[in-house]
Amino acid sequence: MRRAFTLMLFLSMLQGALAWAALGSSPSNFSNANTQTRLAARSLAASTTTNSTSAEAPVYTVSQSTLDSGTIVREYMDASGMVFAVSWKGPTLPDLRTLLGDKFTVMTSNAAKRPKAGHSQLAVEQSDVVIISNGHMRAFAGQAWIPSALPAGFDTSTIE
Helix, strand or coil: CCCHHHEEEEEEHHHCCCCCCCCCCCCCCCCCCCEEEEEEECCCCCCCCCCCCCEEECCCEEEEEECCCEEEEEEEEEECCCCEEEEECCCCCCHHHHHHHHHHHHHHHHHHHCCCCCCEEEEEECCEEEEEEECCCCCCEEEEEEEHHCCCCCCHHCCC
C-alpha cells in the first residue's frame, strides 16, 4: 500500500513538473489537468507607427497557469514562440529547475555565495539572465528574463 501511495505521489509531482517550458525554450504544453491556463496576446506601442487603422500583430504572448497550490506562473513568449521571461507568485514555489532551465544553475551558484541567515531575496543580474526571487513561507514571488531576447520596446517592469 505504501509503494502504491508513493508511486502515485511521485507521478503527480512529475506531472506538475512537466507543466512549464524552460526560460529560453519553446512554450509549454498546458494540457495538464491540474492547471488553469489563460493566454493573452499583447502588442507594444510603436513610436513610429503612422497608420493607426492597421491591426498590429502581437509582439508577445503571455501564458498564465494557476497551479493546484494557488501559485500563478506566467510565461512571456515572443512572436517566434520562444519564452523570454517567466514569473511566479503564490503560496509555494514552482519547480524552478524546470521553469528556469539551464539558468537554474546561475541562480543556485549565486545563492550559494550568500550568507544564509536572514535573507529572503535573491537578485542575479548578468548579461545573459536576470533573476529576482523573494518571499517567505506561503508568499513567494519572482521573475526571470533573458535581456538579449526581450522584444524591442519591452519594459521589464510590466512582468507580473
